[in-house]
Amino acid sequence: MSTLSQAQEVNLTNVNDEAIADTKRKLPPTSKRPRYGIHFMLIVICVLLSLPALYALQVATLTFTEALQSNPPQLFPPSNDFFNNVQSLFDHQNFGHLLVNTFIVAMVVVIGKTITAMLAGSAFVYFKFPGKSVLFFFVLLTLLMPTEIILLPLFRLVADLEWGDKNPRLALTIPFLASATGAFLFRQHFSNIPRELAEAAQIDGASPLRFMTSVLLPMSWNVIVAHSVIQFVYMWNQYVWPSFIVSDYNAQMIQVAVRRTVNLSAQTDFGVLMSAGVIASLPPLILFILVQKQFMSGFALTRDK
Numbered sequence: 206m207s208t209l210s211q212a213q214e215v216n217l218t219n220v221n222d223e224a225i226a227d228t229k230r231k232l233p234p235t236s237k238r239p240r241y242g243i244h245f246m247l248i249v250i251c252v253l254l255s256l257p258a259l260y261a262l263q264v265a266t267l268t269f270t271e272a273l274q275s276n277p278p279q280l281f282p283p284s285n286d287f288f289n290n291v292q293s294l295f296d297h298q299n300f301g302h303l304l305v306n307t308f309i310v311a312m313v314v315v316i317g318k319t320i321t322a323m324l325a326g327s328a329f330v331y332f333k334f335p336g337k338s339v340l341f342f343f344v345l346l347t348l349l350m351p352t353e354i355i356l357l358p359l360f361r362l363v364a365d366l367e368w369g370d371k372n373p374r375l376a377l378t379i380p381f382l383a384s385a386t387g388a389f390l391f392r393q394h395f396s397n398i399p400r401e402l403a404e405a406a407q408i409d410g411a412s413p414l415r416f417m418t419s420v421l422l423p424m425s426w427n428v429i430v431a432h433s434v435i436q437f438v439y440m441w442n443q444y445v446w447p448s449f450i451v452s453d454y455n456a457q458m459i460q461v462a463v464r465r466t467v468n469l470s471a472q473t474d475f476g477v478l479m480s481a482g483v484i485a486s487l488p489p490l491i492l493f494i495l496v497q498k499q500f501m502s503g504f505a506l507t508r509d510k
């Protein structure tokens with residue numbers, strides 16, 4: 206019996222070696238030559254995509270007179286009035302307060318949407334109830350609805366509650382605390398987690414909330430970060446709804462303040478306008494740079510999932 210086992214092991218080893226060698230012969234040889242053409246095309250594409258941002262940054266350095274010397278404003282060379290333009294925004298347009306207000310509103314919505322999306326995703330995966338598939342279909346159907354459809358009824362609801370004037374932050378946050386995108390994202394993520402974990406937690410007597418906080422939450426940080434970045438950028442760029450519902454300028458969002466810089470004088474000061482756009486774009490850019498690794502991992506579909 207021992208002799209037969211050793212012979213079988215030798216045969217299996219030979220078969221494995223032959224299979225590996227045959228696979229290596231079939232694989233195409235990898236080219237180690239640098240792909241200068243592809244790299245050059247990627248560099249050109251990156252430069253073209255960054256031109257609008259670079260042009261806005263250059264115009265933000267111009268004085269009022271320099272910006273009006275040509276139409277459109279000169280592309281080169283840059284001037285040295287950027288910090289004066291930024292100082293004008295913070296002194297006369299209350300940009301500092303509006304940045305803080307927008308950050309608070311965005312973070313409240315991000316946290317609220319993440320919690321409701323995780324609860325909805327776990328409910329669609331780990332709970333059984335009548336009409337679950339139909340309900341999930343209607344949740345996805347809301348993604349096809351344009352925002353303009355809900356503006357008027359939502360405005361009437363908020364006006365009846367008197368949030369627009371008395372509690373503008375409630376008007377800017379409460380209507381956005383649920384997200385069909387987030388529910389779909391977490392539902393797909395939880396579907397890829399082995400069901401044995403839920404069964405083991407149920408056997409141990411863990412409640413659904415304990416299972417979420419102790420098991421699902423540690424396994425979902427990348428998805429949470431990806432979802433949070435999307436929702437933060439979405440709320441940071443809100444313009445129509447704040448200008449529609451909030452009348453107090455000091456309670457407005459930052460994009461409304463950027464638009465307001467166009468009408469500060471009889472002629473638009475393009476230097477101040479572009480400075481406002483640059484300042485308003487910095488927080489989402491910084492956030493994405495800090496968490497870009499987790500953001501990309503949140504959407505990565507690997508065989509491990």
